[in-house]
Amino acid sequence: MDSADFAAVLDAVRTLVRDQVVPREDEIEETDAIPEPVRAAARAMGLFGYALPEEYGGLGLTLGEEVRLVFEIGYASPAFRSMFGTSNGIAGQVLVHAGTDEQKDAWLPRLASGEVVGAFALTEAEAGSDPSTLTTTARREGDGYVLDGAKRFITNAPEADVLMVFARTGGAGGRGISTFLVERDAPGLRVGPPDAKMGQRGAHTAEVFLDGVRVPAAALIGAEGSGLRTAMSSLAHGRVSIAAVCVGLAQRILDETVAYARERSQGGARIGDHQLVQGLIADSQAELYAGRAMVLEAARAYDAGEDTRIGPSSAKYFCSEMVGRVADRGVQVFGGMGYMRGVPVERFYRDARLFRIYEGTSQIQQLVIARALLRD
Numbered sequence: 001m002d003s004a005d006f007a008a009v010l011d012a013v014r015t016l017v018r019d020q021v022v023p024r025e026d027e028i029e030e031t032d033a034i035p036e037p038v039r040a041a042a043r044a045m046g047l048f049g050y051a052l053p054e055e056y057g058g059l060g061l062t063l064g065e066e067v068r069l070v071f072e073i074g075y076a077s078p079a080f081r082s083m084f085g086t087s088n089g090i091a092g093q094v095l096v097h098a099g100t101d102e103q104k105d106a107w108l109p110r111l112a113s114g115e116v117v118g119a120f121a122l123t124e125a126e127a128g129s130d131p132s133t134l135t136t137t138a139r140r141e142g143d144g145y146v147l148d149g150a151k152r153f154i155t156n157a158p159e160a161d162v163l164m165v166f167a168r169t170g171g172a173g174g175r176g177i178s179t180f181l182v183e184r185d186a187p188g189l190r191v192g193p194p195d196a197k198m199g200q201r202g203a204h205t206a207e208v209f210l211d212g213v214r215v216p217a218a219a220l221i222g223a224e225g226s227g228l229r230t231a232m233s234s235l236a237h238g239r240v241s242i243a244a245v246c247v248g249l250a251q252r253i254l255d256e257t258v259a260y261a262r263e264r265s266q267g268g269a270r271i272g273d274h275q276l277v278q279g280l281i282a283d284s285q286a287e288l289y290a291g292r293a294m295v296l297e298a299a300r301a302y303d304a305g306e307d308t309r310i311g312p313s314s315a316k317y318f319c320s321e322m323v324g325r326v327a328d329r330g331v332q333v334f335g336g337m338g339y340m341r342g343v344p345v346e347r348f349y350r351d352a353r354l355f356r357i358y359e360g361t362s363q364i365q366q367l368v369i370a371r372a373l374l375r376d
Contacts, residue, residue, distance in 0.1 A: 006085035014072045021076040049112025051088035057107035063299040067244035068338040074248020076361040079202030087111045091118030093234040094164045098222035119160035129364050138167035147213040157206040166227045169333040174228035179221040188213040199350030207348040239316035243295045246319035250288045257330040291319040317365035320355035327352045
């Protein structure tokens with residue numbers, strides 16, 4: 001996409017987020033749902049396919065362009081990005097990088113248009129941080145496979161039309177894992193009720209149960225045994241995007257904090273005139289500045305093929321921790337009001353906590369970074 005067209009997309013998304021999404025955040029929180037007008041506007045703008053190839057109806061953004069877009073998207077309730085983030089990210093990228101031409105033709109245009117929603121079904125009750133230990137199985141039977149097992153915390157599962165399911169086709173360890181494209185209406189597939197979470201209302205996760213789910217051989221994505229590599233590749237892309245969401249949300253929290261410090265008076269003076277409050281604001285700005293620069297560099301190196309491992313994990317680790325600190329300082333500056341429901345920084349404080357857990361905990365990012373350096 002040329003620079004003028006991309007600038008126009010950024011302007012349009014910024015307007016959508018600030019004029020239509022931000023004013024409805026309380027509604028999203030209360031109803032645990034994205035309002036249909038917001039969903040329709042995002043669909044019309046092409047946001048369900050911003051990271052999918054143009055030949056399949058997406059915007060075909062590079063990761064460097066994507067993170068700049070996500071800075072804007074992340075300024076609002078994280079549920080807004082979650083609505084289409086998985087289809088663009090960890091689920092959609094499975095098909096982009098490992099799908100057959102037939103699989104891409106059948107699903108990518110529909111994902112890009114928002115006609116269908118995708119999900120990435122990897123995590124299990126006893127296989128989260130280490131997915132190589134997953135126990136869901138796929139046994140070959142006749143001209144297809146039969147899947148049995150259960151997945152946990154699957155984003156968008158309640159709405160998903162198609163799931164990228166990771167199951168064991170071989171022995172122990174990562175080399176025995178394969179990826180399957182499973183449609184929502186497949187007999188034997190059942191999605192549990194939406195999880196009751198601490199935050200990020202409007203973004204739904206749920207358990208997925210597979211009880212003798214039969215799929216054709218054509219549902220296999222990539223070769224047998226390539227599933228863990230496929231998952232890690234998609235997660236690397238997703239980690240940079242999550243880091244960008246954290247930057248966008250940190251910017252919003254800081255803007256709310258600065259506005260309150262300007263307006264709120266205590267003892268006859270604005271609280272923003274107190275040096276200790278200024279210190280909290282300055283710390284948040286400095287960390288936000290560093291996080292933004294880190295994400296842009298990680299995306300540049302990813303697009304150039306220079307680094308698809310250390311950079312994504314470093315960005316996700318730093319930025320997910322950073323937004324938590326910015327949220328904590330925001331609550332501190334707001335004081336008692338920051339602890340009250342209905343105040344944005346209180347909601348964002350709860351929302352931000354999840355970023356340190358999903359798509360690889362902070363501790364997993366530390367291991368990825370350190371082990372890669374030690375190998376090198």
